[in-house]
Amino acid sequence: MELGSITLTLALPLFGALVLAFVADDPRVVRIVGLVASAAAFVASLLILVDFDLANPALQLEERVNWIPAIGADFALAVDGVSLALILLTTFLVPLILIASFDSVKVNLKGYVAAFLALETAVLGVFAATDLLLFAVFFEFTLIPMYFIIGIWGGAKRKYAAVKFFLYTTLGGLLMLVAILYLYAQAGSFDYQAIRAVELTANEQYWLFAAFLLAFAIKVPIFPVHTWLPDAHTEAPTGGSVFLAGVLLKMGTFGLLRYALPLFPQATIDWAPALLVVSVVGILYGSVVALMQKDIKRLIAYSSVAHMGFVVLGTFALNATATTASVVQMVNHGLSTGALFLLIGFLYERRHTRQIAAFGGLAKRVPIMAGLWLLVSMSSLALPGLNGFVGEFPILLGTFQTARWAGVLAAFGAVLAALYLLWAYQRMFHGPLVGADNEHTTDLKPREIGVLAPLVVLIVGIGVYPQPLFDLVEPAVDRVLTEVGVADAPAVEPAAAVSEE
Template sequence: NDGSMQFQEMVAWVPNLGINYHLGVDGISLFLVLLTTLLGPIVVLFSWRNVKDHLKTFVFLLLVQQTGMLGVFLALDLVVFFIFWEFTLIPMYFLIGRWGGKNRVYAAVKFFLYTMAGSALMLVVILILGWQGGSFDWMQLQGLKMPLSLQTWAFLAFALAFAIKIPLFPFHTWLPDAHVQAPTAGSVILAGVLLKMGSYGFMRFNLPLFPESTQLYAPLLAFLAMVGIIYGALVALVQKDVKSLVAYSSIAHLGFVMLGVASLTKQGLSGAVLQGVNHGLATGALFLMVGMIYDRRHTRLFSEYGGLWKQIPVWSAFFIIVVLASVGLPGLNGFVGEFTILVGTFQANPWWAAVATLGVILAAWYLLTAVRKMIFGPLDEEKNGSLLDLNAREIAVLVPLVLLFFFIGLYPNFFLDKINPAVDVLLQTVQSSPPPF
């Protein structure tokens, strides 16, 4: 509860170059680690009967992916962080390229090239920081004095890599293809955890290592986040494919997270951490439910559905709960994160909060429209009349996520009490450096 790094492990790896295998966890990374370790077994259980070929290889790649993501959230040495960061590309590339849809190779290559290219400058800056500071250790590099020009270039190099991963507008174009073509388990991991690596990177590295540049460029980050919120929502409104809708909703929801980061307030940053977890749970559940209905009907078009409540009421009930969590209904997890971000954003700039509120309204519009199109109305399509409802395995996949929706929504302080001390330490680091204007 003091905001310091806990459970630290350090082993000299390449001592001549100052590289150590240094890991640790604090309130900012704790729940992202737990989210990763929760979604991992869930997608394995989901895939057990849904993946028809090379299941062992598929599960192996999921576990390798989980290893890389945990390394990203725990690494406190910049070289180790970069290795884990790039390492996560490999299993996801094969998951999309081997088990994805008909355009899977194009989507996999696009995902790989975008994120790989964005990380190239970050590696250069890591080497410069190690040369300037005599170490690649995150804790030792905090407080390193750099000319503002160098700090600005370093900030922008890290920001580019993280903005592509989030993805922040206008670096988002790889995401819809990757989501739509990925197998269900890949989409869950991609939206649930992989995208959070970007927002986590901003909080873990950009803010404490480049505090002056952070204060200088926070308004630009906020602007891009607001554009992403509105753009993602408007494009989601016109989607005819339910998986595409969920993909574009991720752009809007992650824009919310980045707006909280850009506010540089305690409530905004704490809300960003919590909302990142909330998005992982809710959007992960949405992709699971889309996968379940796709396995039965082999289509994701809204026009092929309608009246599903009459035929598969259990699936429909779960779908409504998950959508309400994504919308931010009070009592469910989404409300706490969004409200906390709005409070922090209002303190930074009331107009930012006004734009974000419009995004909340649009999110309710496109998500509830999806519910209306799929669940209510007449059961016109003949093929929908023979659909089977969820089995025990599928219910077991969804129940832990739904329980967490209610637990976070009703007892948010259990999480915020762990997050706030780490955010306080982070803000002290940023505010100890006077803004360059």
């Protein structure tokens, strides 16, 4: 079968990274190559969307060539609504990350851009692979460029954070690889469809589910295997933090939906109550710890633990409304938290501190930054009319239908989000303007506004009219829930969910 737009989307960033190896170490040339390669990948991903059948819940647009014939491994790619939504999010964010990084990265810009382009290809491969060995290769390869992005261009404790990130995620990935090899022994193939057809005993499902769950739980990350994330976020450069929050964490929640749920349905049903408990604990724990942070970047890092807890909660509510909204919330979190990390990076470039106490009254000096910061914070705390609401509220609604206690307790996480986000905003941007550093802080430049503008458009656009995003992901989610054996309740339409509020 011929390779098509999916392979093209994966290949373009990698090709850009290879081109950088042969061009002069000239910042202007590096910027052009990086932007052209990442923008071309975004255009190629739009071609996938054009060919995609929204009404078809199955994996589509399959591309397959022999990769390792001796063991039956193919270079096999395909997309459904869930993976396509995350592919579009990835290719959308990377050009913005590169533009935002061009002035802040002072050392080895060529290596930085090449690492990001290679990382983009690896993540796109995770979302598109339908051969489990290929998936494992892409899943593990993402560690290498991100390790260097944190370890070379990060903060003062970058080496510690990079090693911690690498060790945590490698452990989970190795256990998942063992589980994949066991499935291969049963199916005689690494093909996703062939492995889905394998009949596994309940005991086999439990052990295999546990191996996959650990790999994905670390990547999400789910409490209590989350401790690598605050360090990685705090020490990563701005672009690294945006990519971590916007895309890399979604590999875990995507893996749960693509692999853990449909391959091990009985284990999924049996483990779901425990995972609802873990999700609620993660939401409340991440929110409370975020309230205590003095570093604004670390605060947003812990908020990611809480927000991704909502995604896992919706996934294991095993309810069409909640699980569909959990995928929507993956996209929403990538946009909102990505924008927050960009704003933190822009402020850090001006002040070289992230301590909340060092700021105060900044709205008087940087009104554009203050306005955008408030808008994005409101999105992150799920204000109606913005994108966070149309993901988070249906998650709570669907969870309440299947596990009332979990929905009630998780709702307190939304209240705590308002506390830590608005309190931090109030301390940084309102009150008296004290100190020469605050007095001389400059507002956003046109380039920085241009980077944030597309994110703001989507934050508002999805909040006002989320139906296209729901239409994209809902059929694939319904298919997964049918395979698990729990697809009885129809999804609540987003408009209906909002009217309930």
